[in-house]
Amino acid sequence: MRKSPAFTRAEPDARRASLIEAAARVLARDGVAGTSVRAIALEAGVSPGLVNHYFAGIDALVAETYAHVEARVAEAIDAALDVAGTDPRARLDAFVTASFAPPVASGELLATWIAFWSLVRSRPEIARQHDEQYAAFRARLEALLGDCGLPSARQRHAAIAITALIDGLWLELCLSPHAFTAAEAGEIARFALDALL
Amino acid sequence: MRKSPAFTRAEPDARRASLIEAAARVLARDGVAGTSVRAIALEAGVSPGLVNHYFAGIDALVAETYAHVEARVAEAIDAALDVAGTDPRARLDAFVTASFAPPVASGELLATWIAFWSLVRSRPEIARQHDEQYAAFRARLEALLGDCGLPSARQRHAAIAITALIDGLWLELCLSPHAFTAAEAGEIARFALDALL
DNA sequence: GCGCTTGTTATACGAATGTCCAACAAGCAA
DNA sequence: TTGCTTGTTGGACATTCGTATAACAAGCGC
Numbered sequence: 001m002r003k004s005p006a007f008t009r010a011e012p013d014a015r016r017a018s019l020i021e022a023a024a025r026v027l028a029r030d031g032v033a034g035t036s037v038r039a040i041a042l043e044a045g046v047s048p049g050l051v052n053h054y055f056a057g058i059d060a061l062v063a064e065t066y067a068h069v070e071a072r073v074a075e076a077i078d079a080a081l082d083v084a085g086t087d088p089r090a091r092l093d094a095f096v097t098a099s100f101a102p103p104v105a106s107g108e109l110l111a112t113w114i115a116f117w118s119l120v121r122s123r124p125e126i127a128r129q130h131d132e133q134y135a136a137f138r139a140r141l142e143a144l145l146g147d148c149g150l151p152s153a154r155q156r157h158a159a160i161a162i163t164a165l166i167d168g169l170w171l172e173l174c175l176s177p178h179a180f181t182a183a184e185a186g187e188i189a190r191f192a193l194d195a196l197l
Numbered sequence: 198m199r200k201s202p203a204f205t206r207a208e209p210d211a212r213r214a215s216l217i218e219a220a221a222r223v224l225a226r227d228g229v230a231g232t233s234v235r236a237i238a239l240e241a242g243v244s245p246g247l248v249n250h251y252f253a254g255i256d257a258l259v260a261e262t263y264a265h266v267e268a269r270v271a272e273a274i275d276a277a278l279d280v281a282g283t284d285p286r287a288r289l290d291a292f293v294t295a296s297f298a299p300p301v302a303s304g305e306l307l308a309t310w311i312a313f314w315s316l317v318r319s320r321p322e323i324a325r326q327h328d329e330q331y332a333a334f335r336a337r338l339e340a341l342l343g344d345c346g347l348p349s350a351r352q353r354h355a356a357i358a359i360t361a362l363i364d365g366l367w368l369e370l371c372l373s374p375h376a377f378t379a380a381e382a383g384e385i386a387r388f389a390l391d392a393l394l
Numbered sequence: 395g396c397g398c399t400t401g402t403t404a405t406a407c408g409a410a411t412g413t414c415c416a417a418c419a420a421g422c423a424a
Numbered sequence: 425t426t427g428c429t430t431g432t433t434g435g436a437c438a439t440t441c442g443t444a445t446a447a448c449a450a451g452c453g454c
Contacts, residue, residue, distance in 0.1 A: 164365030195392040
């Protein structure tokens with residue numbers, strides 16, 4: 001009888017990805033307090049030492065997890081935009097509606113955001129990453145607003161406003177799902193867009 | 198020569214308050230990662246054991262620190278309302294302006310909020326506290342909106358919207374002070390109020 | 395001045411943390 | 425099959441964490 005392998009080797013990129021996904025699951029399930037190198041390694045079915053073999057430290061893994069989760073959020077929103085068709089205003093509505101529906105607005109994602117935010121003030125490189133991802137989110141919204149005919153002179157403030165409104169509603173929706181509904185959040189955001197355009 | 202006292206007794210309420218204020222300072226200075234029972238006790242000039250003598254645990258202390266800091270924020274906003282006088286719209290403008298000026302919008306407060314948010318999902322009693330403080334904030338805004346003549350049927354959604362807008366702008370202002378200025382945040386919020394009223 | 399209450403200290407404790415590293419073995423190349 | 429590269433393991437390591445507790449002393453009431 002051949003001894004079964006004690007472990008299997010993986011492509012470095014695949015292994016990195018599986019660790020990042022494990023980190024996202026642990027953050028979603030156990031929150032910030034329950035997230036550690038050991039918990040992530042256990043979730044990934046891997047020994048603890050491997051985490052430091054692939055990442056400079058736990059903070060770097062959290063930062064990459066945030067980037068990964070945000071990318072999946074962007075994909076979900078893109079998918080909603082595709083479904084909405086080509087009408088600019090319909091696409092804008094789809095953008096906000098998708099922002100308040102699973103999997104984007106889900107309390108499970110919140111822990112990843114909180115873990116990332118807690119690193120921003122003390123880690124310059126993470127502050128830079130945050131600035132880049134915030135700018136990208138806002139730029140996408142500016143483009144959608146421009147497609148709806150908003151003059152370019154007003155796009156900056158409008159995008160800042162809608163981004164803040166979405167973030168604020170999203171945060172509150174994740175923190176206390178009973179204060180108001182996702183449908184109400186959508187109505188509020190679309191009303192703001194009506195007033196803006 | 199009389200030996201100087203090794204420690205001084207304090208009124209229980211005063212001691213609790215000094216511990217809460219020490220916790221706020223540690224959170225502001227060292228962030229979530231640098232906050233521990235020992236660090237707070239050191240900051241308060243007190244032995245570590247005393248923290249557990251006054252609080253059920255570190256989480257309870259964080260929750261009380263959040264309540265205390267939020268109360269000071271409310272005081273700062275109240276002071277701004279007093280300065281604004283009696284005109285309802287001027288008071289509303291003062292509300293948002295104060296929300297984006299120190300000491301309310303300051304990166305140092307962010308760590309306290311983040312530490313509190315990280316407890317909301319796993320601690321039912323802290324979720325309840327959050328719901329109460331959010332409801333109080335929104336109720337105050339609803340009253341101000343009502344004074345400006347907003348029909349009561351629209352007050353709920355308007356207050357949710359403005360609260361979210363302020364929260365989103367405040368959060369981004371704390372996370373990356375260079376994306377936009379406090380003055381811009383004020384302009385944006387006042388513009389939203391113009392559209393709403 | 396004395397005793398008693400209790401706020402306070404100092405330390406101990408076990409558990410958990412992040413980081414590190416020498417040994418191991420999987421699986422490709424020869 | 426053999427050898428070698430290197431992904432992977434598993435535990436050691438020094439800290440640090442939160443909590444608990446016995447001894448201490450500050451300062452009020454008498």
